[in-house]
Every structure is written in structure tokens, then in C-alpha cells.
Amino acid sequence: MFALPERFQIDDGRHLLQMVIAEDASTAAGAARYLARCSCGHAPDVVAETKEGALSQHMQHVRVRTATPRGAGWHLALLVVGCLALCIGSVIGTQIIAAHLDGAAVYVVRAVGPLIGFAASFGAMVATRRFIAPTRR
Numbered sequence: 001m002f003a004l005p006e007r008f009q010i011d012d013g014r015h016l017l018q019m020v021i022a023e024d025a026s027t028a029a030g031a032a033r034y035l036a037r038c039s040c041g042h043a044p045d046v047v048a049e050t051k052e053g054a055l056s057q058h059m060q061h062v063r064v065r066t067a068t069p070r071g072a073g074w075h076l077a078l079l080v081v082g083c084l085a086l087c088i089g090s091v092i093g094t095q096i097i098a099a100h101l102d103g104a105a106v107y108v109v110r111a112v113g114p115l116i117g118f119a120a121s122f123g124a125m126v127a128t129r130r131f132i133a134p135t136r137r
Contacts, residue, residue, distance in 0.1 A: 017058050018036070018037045019054055019058075034051050036055065038061060043061040046058065075132075086121050087118065090113050090114070090117035094116070095113065097109055
């Protein structure tokens, strides 16, 4: 039976398998030949004798394209530390500002502190998204 691979292996949205029976190759060989094509447009079309063969060749292409580059783990660790520093810094900064205020403004400023930190962290992640998913184009 033909079983599909684990979904997370090709879930980046760029490597969707399109498999059909290749009529020209099937007629020449006298048996069904399967044509596997990747939706990314970078892989050549593959003709295989079985569905499993076409799928395995497609998965080799996907693993090459979506593999995590070696040595890039520290980029993500640095991003996490930077985001934590942004959140903590915004909370401390708003606490310092709130110390000089009176009334309801204190509560508003204290509530806005973490929101500013989360927004700054989101901005940092968007700015460094090529380090988070370096193989996407």
C-alpha cells in the first residue's frame, strides 16, 4: 500500500508532491511509470517504476531543501535571549516611568509594559526571520 510521509516533513508549503502516471514513459516501457513533480519548481521531474520510488526521490529533494543548516542554532538562541531582554527591559522601563505617576495612569503604564516588550520581540523575530527559516525563498 502507498503510504504518505509524515506531514511535518514537507509542511513548508513549497514542496507539494504532484504525482501522475507518465504516459510517454509508460508506453515505451510497457508498464506504468510514475512522474513526480515538486511544486517548488527547483527539482527536475522524476520518473520511477513505483509510487514508492517516486515518493522516496521526492522526499530526498525535500530533505535537501528543508534541512537545518549546521551551526545556525546559535542564531535562534541569540534571538530568544534578545527577545527576553526586550521584554524584561520594557517591563523595567515602564515600572520606572510608573514610579513618577499617580492614580490610574500607574496601572495603565504597568499594563502597557509587557505589551511593548511582546511587540518589540515580534518585530525582532520578523526582522531576523531569515535566521529562523533560512531555506525558504
